[in-house]
Amino acid sequence: xxxxxxxxxxxxxxxxxxxxxxxxxxxxxxxxxxxxxxxxxxxxxxxxxxxxxxxxxxxxxxxxxxxxxxxxxxxxxxxxxxxxxxxxxxxxxxxxxxxxxxxxxxxxxxxxxxxxxxxxxxxxxxxxxxxxxxxxxxxxxxxxxxx
Numbered sequence: 001x002x003x004x005x006x007x008x009x010x011x012x013x014x015x016x017x018x019x020x021x022x023x024x025x026x027x028x029x030x031x032x033x034x035x036x037x038x039x040x041x042x043x044x045x046x047x048x049x050x051x052x053x054x055x056x057x058x059x060x061x062x063x064x065x066x067x068x069x070x071x072x073x074x075x076x077x078x079x080x081x082x083x084x085x086x087x088x089x090x091x092x093x094x095x096x097x098x099x100x101x102x103x104x105x106x107x108x109x110x111x112x113x114x115x116x117x118x119x120x121x122x123x124x125x126x127x128x129x130x131x132x133x134x135x136x137x138x139x140x141x142x143x144x145x146x147x
Contacts, residue, residue: 001040003031003033003038004038005034005036005038006033011029012029012032014029014037015027015028025042027040027042048060049100049101050101050102050103051103051104052105053105061092066112067085070088070123073116073123073124077123078120079120083119087115090115091108095108112131113131
């Protein structure tokens with residue numbers, strides 16, 4: 001592992017432990033060159049999942065992009081980083097476990113909405129307002145009626 005501070009090619013693992021979700025390994029590393037410490041996370045990945053965009057383009061499933069959208073929807077809400085990470089892991093795992101190599105963006109959005117609905121209803125409404133491109137309050141009422 002390359003040091004993010006001095007770019008030295010070899011770092012030493014000082015501590016390893018499983019994360020709370022049990023699907024990630026947290027490692028504390030130290031660079032022998034500059035002496036600084038940093039943390040890395042390793043996730044087991046069976047298959048690369050491709051997300052098929054509405055225009056037909058394909059890109060790799062990006063966990064960081066998913067977490068960024070969750071953070072936006074849950075900004076200033078009483079939800080911890082750990083809860084957001086667990087939700088992202090659940091969504092990512094759902095597609096990996098299904099054994100599908102390609103997933104439409106609609107399926108990803110629907111999975112995020114389902115997770116947010118149980119995690120934080122206001123975050124769910126925020127995400128749904130962008131995802132469904134709400135034009136006005138009648139769209140919110142319709143969404144709440146479908147609930």
